[in-house]
Amino acid sequence: MAVTRQDRPSGWYLAPAVAFFGAFAVLPMVLVVYLSFTSWNGFGFPALSGAENWTRLIEDGRAWDSLWLTLLFMVLTWVVQTPIAMLIGVWAAGHQRNRAVLSSFFFLPLLLSTAAIALLWAAVLDPNFGATQALPFLDGVNFLGNTELVVYTVVWVISWQYIPFHTLLYQAAARQVPQSLYEAATLDGAGRYRQFFTITLPLLKYTVITSTVLMLVGSVTTFDTILILTGGGPGTATRILPLHMYITGFSGFEFGYASAIAVLLLLLGAGLSLAVTSATGFRKMQSQQEGM
Template identity: 30%
Template sequence: MSTTTTETEAVLIAGSRRGSGPRPPAVRVEGRAAPAFYWMVWPALILFAFFHTVPVLVGIFFSFTNYPGFGEWDFVGFSNYLNLFRDDRVLAAYGFTFGFAIAATILTNVISLAIALGLNAKIVARNAFRGAYFVPYVLAVLVVGYVFQFLFSNSLPKILPNIPIVADNMLSNPQWAWLPIVVLAVWQASAFAIIIYLSGLQTIPQELYEAASLDGAKAWRQFRSITFPLIGAFFTINMVLSLKGFMQVFDHVMALTNGGPGTATESISVLIYKGGFTGGEFAYQSANAVIFVIVIMIVSFLQFRVLQRREADF
């Protein structure tokens, strides 16, 4: 410790003892964090471990057993994991989940970016429109889902009776039941994506657009050469969060179709819930949940790496 530092600390301590002068910030005590820091961190850490880490470890433990959710159980090793890859219902659920997630992610980002570009322009009541577009994100998905269920099963067949797909009630059609779920998911998720894109658009200097206009660049050229490259990081965030969120779809399916008709719209989350909590497959679906977490982590990591490399190329 240098002489200058020692003298400074002595002046601060002396001033604090006299009740005047600057007081030393109580950040560290003898090279350690202040006790207040631990009092703030430890309760949060304990609660996180109790409500998150412990249940995860318990689920992983039971995934190696034949526990049905009640009664006795025995260890079965990796048989649950091996059976997952031979289960047609599980494979079909993964197929629906990935198809739904990819379609919803693409539509959400295309629609959100288009709306954000419009809201970023100088239009009348721009802030009011921004607030209106964010409303779907704060509404309960289950409540809105039941409204959409009534819309697709009762209102639209009466309003559009000449369109066969709509008139026959899409929610009861195994081939088209996924479409209302995508509509609901995109409608609800676009609100948050719009806010992210608006934040990115506001970081772009207007001088770039003025210079591009002077060079004769049209709107599409400006978007392709200026706007999209400069919001590349925000595009990455939205794509990763959207795909991850849609792969975990649950409320939308439960509200609209409950996984039906049959198992046509049964996502992985719905399958885990039905089999694990009401189907006597607690251990089996715990193994499914472990695999699902690993799949989400791998997909998100690969997606993040690819999109980040894309950002570097701009």
């Protein structure tokens, strides 16, 4: 049956989505861009200040340190999370014994709120009263007080928090891989590793991209875990750019300058996901299951 123009739903069906998107996404973004050209401490009305916030941002060494730290976090969390999430996800998609029981343990962090996770780890890693101090080989290691170690500590906690979510993505995707491909491969004599690398991994390609984009964008929007765990400290050792924006805006009440940082984050997040989606051919959404 030929699909004619009349058969398609009216454009008005789109209205609720457009209204929602406009009110809660486009409008705030426009306002943030406007605010980034003003000076406003929360009282009265924002006063236009030209490009002052932007020249300040260019000269602000702390903002650039934060940006660099954000990129470091982005890379480290990706490197830690992706292999672990993929392996657990593929495993959890199978039909092994005890899979359901163990999976529910792996997904446990997903059930905890960010605040609970941050407070939990802060207590576990406390240099005076934490559980780690009872372990012989970790005795005396100051996970949250050492300005170099703390970066890896935070990467660990954030990975612990988000791996279950990405595992869920990989589990769902791995379940979609047709069983017949594995049967054919087994007939051809491929072992388990060969099957993983030539069937599972290529078919998970788009899931890897989705998961990657979520991680990259997550790095430029999330700060709650770090805020509670370290407050960006010691000093500024873990003050990533979103947290720098929060502190500037909601402790210093410099909403204009904080908005300039927000715009930078917005561009960074949009740019990164754009780069990833177009570089990988994600947007084509071709079927990966030709002949199936």
